[in-house]
Amino acid sequence: MPSQLPQDPIIRQLVMQARQSQLSRRHLLQGAGIGATALALAACAPAGSSGPKPVADTSDSDKTLTWSNWPAYIDEDADGNYPTLVAFEDQTGIKVEYKIDIDDNNTYYGTIKDQLALGQATGADTFCLTDWMIARLIRFGYVQDLDAANIPNKKNLAPALLNPDYDPGRAKSLPWQNGFAGLAWNTEQVPGGLREVNDLWDPKLKGKVTVLSEMRDTMGLILLSQGVDISKADWGTDEFAAAIAVLEKQVQDGQISGIKGNEYMQDFVSGDAIAAIAWSGDITVLNAEAGYEKWKFALPASGGTLWGDVFVVPMGSPRKKNAETLMNYYYEPEVAAEVAAWVNYITPVVGAQAVAAEKYPEIADNQLIFPSEETLSNAHIFRGLDSADDQAFNAEFQRVQLGA
Amino acid sequence: MAFAALGSATGTADRTPLKTSRVAMLLLLPGLAYLLLFFLTPLVSLVVTSVEQPVPFGDVGQFQLAFNLQNYAEIGLHYLPHFARAGLFAILATFFALLISYPLAYFIGVKARRWPALQAVLLTLVIAPFFVSFLLRTLAWKAIMSDDSTLVSVLRSLSILPSDGHLTGTWFSVVFGLTYNFIPFMTLPIYASLERLDLRYLEAGSDLYASPASTFWRVTVPLSAPGIVSGTLLTFIPASGDYINASSSFLGSVQTQMIGNVIQSKFLETEQYPTAAAMSVALMAVIVVLVAGYVATTGTEDLL
Incomplete structure (x- = not known):
């Protein structure tokens, strides 16, 4: 302690806050550059090791979730509703705003990168980008650790996808579709x-x-x-x-x-x-x-x-648990099969094919959804x-x- | 009302204040603070960024302070056509917008004077497109001009367009889009100056045996010059930096990319901030020179 703190609790609080903010300001300068150029650079430079920290999770009191995704990437009925998402809302009471605002990895990243670097809200609690971009977000420290306890269905993840080099064990990310x-x-x-x-x-x-x-x-x-x-x-x-x-x-x-x-x-x-x-x-x-x-x-x-598109939760999202609940839901084989039957992409969920064989026989042999070894041998990462x-x-x- | 102010040429009031009052200086402060914060600071940041260099072995989007003029050299290496295209498209769009807007503004401001209600309706119609997003309107034009559209099939069957010709993604569609989007910016200032046109000058012209054409060129046009100058500036400057109309997602294609598209893509897609900043600075410099020359030749004293 550099000096004795004053007795008055309010003033004491203020002094402590001031000291804290000094520390964090120095921290910021170290991350972004040096001295005066920091101002110019702050917006551009990823903050590296002293990067953003996760914000407090308010999921227990705030039952909402915003999810950004690509077009034609979730089951949709004739009225424009998303049946699996509606079922999720009924089941969990979490109100989901599903935004179709990703058209390109670079463009989406370009739009939210400053908020990501500062650990601020990006307008989405979770989003699905392609694995090479997810690798960058993880490298820069822009996304939160996922709590495996909230995603018991993670056990259904296809073993081949469990240990990508950018996120061994899938501590921070979870595949959506391939x-x-x-x-x-x-x-x-x-x-x-x-x-x-x-x-x-x-x-x-x-x-x-x-x-x-x-x-x-x-x-x-x-x-x-x-x-x-x-x-x-x-x-x-x-x-x-x-x-x-x-x-x-x-x-x-x-x-x-x-x-x-x-x-x-x-x-x-x-x-x-x-x-x-x-x-x-x-x-x-x-x-x-x-x-x-x-x-x-x-x-x-x-x-x-x-390729694969992958869920992550940015540091600025206070609804990580809600996002985990959502991921867990989409790792139910029944739900995954329902989505696959509509989006026609390769689901990462083991067990979905068995469900599909029963409920959606027309897709169970579709090579684009459940590819055989032979098809996969013609597709390259x-x-x-x-x-x-x-x-x-x-x-x-x-x-x-x-x-x- | 800003348009009216831009187009106003009334010079009756004495413009030199007798003394600089302290209150006036105080009132100026918010404006100065605004300029400092939202114009000067970003400008300095932009210029600083434009000479940065990549961090050695750094990741995407990481740059450090330097004095690296290579960023400016890259413009000359790859992107001169984009500069030229931006200038050409903006000039064409300004020209066509003027061609369309002047008669329109003349009709509303002069011919429709007897019917104020009609005048109000027409002005509303000029402004009405602003109530719908500029992006949506441009996308609508993309649909209207798409290859399977009625318009294109009619043009093809009339042999105006070759059977494999396109409208979208061509110079035509980009200049069309720019013209369309900037017509209100041209019309309103011209309207503002024509609306005050004293018709007795025109009568005097014909009394002095000037033909209608010569009255128009020697009386009407000079009197509406302030409106024309403001209108062309309000069209040319934003049009030359526009990146919507020429983008492949809207009316353009790879062959129509303007400098605005290059800057947008370098800033937001590949994170090459220094070259993007260098291009922004260069574009700004070119526009300042062009506009200064234009205003100097058309005469500022009538404008300000």
Whole structure:
């Protein structure tokens, strides 16, 4: 103690607060930079080890939850309600606001990163982003530890997904869905279908092709078509440059009309795009809306990518327990099967296939939902990139997107 | 009412105050504080950021203080076309907006004077689009111009558009979107200056044997010049930094990206703050020079 504290309880309290805030201010300066530049940097620099701390959990008194997710990513009925979510609300009394406001990992991260770095509320108590982005959030210390005791159904998690290198044992994250990126086409306009990535460059499709703004999916497919095994560590800048050259040429020639996030679905509906590098489940949803099998999805012969979207709870959320209750609910095999039957993505929940075989026989053999070993052998996980490669590859990919 | 103020050219009151009162200085303080906090501080931060360099072996979005002019060099290396496109699109949009807005403002401000109710209705109609989000309106245009739309199929069957031609994602749709979105900003200041146009000047013109055309060019246009100048500035400046219309999600495509799209994408998607900041600073500098030149040639004394 530097000096005796005053006797008066109120003044004593104030002095203690002042000392605390001094400490934390110094802390902040250390994290963000030095001296005067801290002000300029505070908004940009991730705070590193002295990063945000979890806020107090008020879940027991505050029965609400906000969940941000991607489009067409949860079961939906004709009235626009989410049946599994309604059942969850009835069961637990937790009122869930389900926001469909994620279109692209980078864009969503760009929108909330300052709040994440400061440990403030981001507008969502939990959200599902793709594993490479989750790896970044965990590396930066932006997300809370999950309490396994509140998620007993975690035992249903597919063992292959339990120990990713970014979060061994899934202490801070839990998968929502996995899926493929592959080729999709309009069966009326492209009756012959697509088998290879190169089929997208057919002059007949000129200006009617979109590819995903998700670098790992679009570049992953092109790399695979050039014979690169994207899951191995034996490739790098040269292979990437060769693949970027293909993308750049097709963009410059006007063959590719757009590099987009989930928005490509609107282009499919409006007719602006008839062939695409797309995500597996979206096509089923579009077909359900059209009422018949207007579009088709397939993995290219040279292979597709396999990715996973993962739940996390940001430091600024005071409703972590509610989020854990939600995760636990979606790890019930019955619920997981119901979601899978609608979203058509690969569920991470063991036991869902058995339920589906009984209740939704039409999907139990669907390779896009319950893939066999053979299907999985044609789907590849994009290898983890070190920070330098990650930034260099993204910068290149973005340069092509901007037509520079 | 801000528009009326921008367009006003009344110079009857004596503009030089006799003495600087202390109250006036005090009243100025909130404005100064506002400028300092919300303009100067971010500007300094932006300029500082624009010369930062990546932290060696750092993670995504980590930069440190430096004097790294390489960020500015990158503009010349890759992004000059985007600058040029931004300038060209903004000039085209300003031109077309003026072409559409002037007759509109003239009708509302001069011809409709006899019917104040009609004038009010027309003005409301000009402002009405503001009640719907700018993004939604632009998305609606995207749907109207999409490949399977009625508009495109009619244009194709009339051979105005080739059978595989598109409207969305072209220069046309981007300039169209910019023009459409900025028409109210052009119309209102011109209206404000035309609304005060003294019709007796026009009568005097015809009494002096000037043709209607020459009266228009030599009387009406100079008298509405303050409105035209404010309108073109209010259109050109935001249009040149716009990143909505030209974005692939709205009316643009890879081929139509403007400098605003580059800045947006570098700030929010790949976290390359220094280059994004360098581009913002450069864009600001270019606009300041252009606008200063424009205002100097059109004459400031009528404006202020």
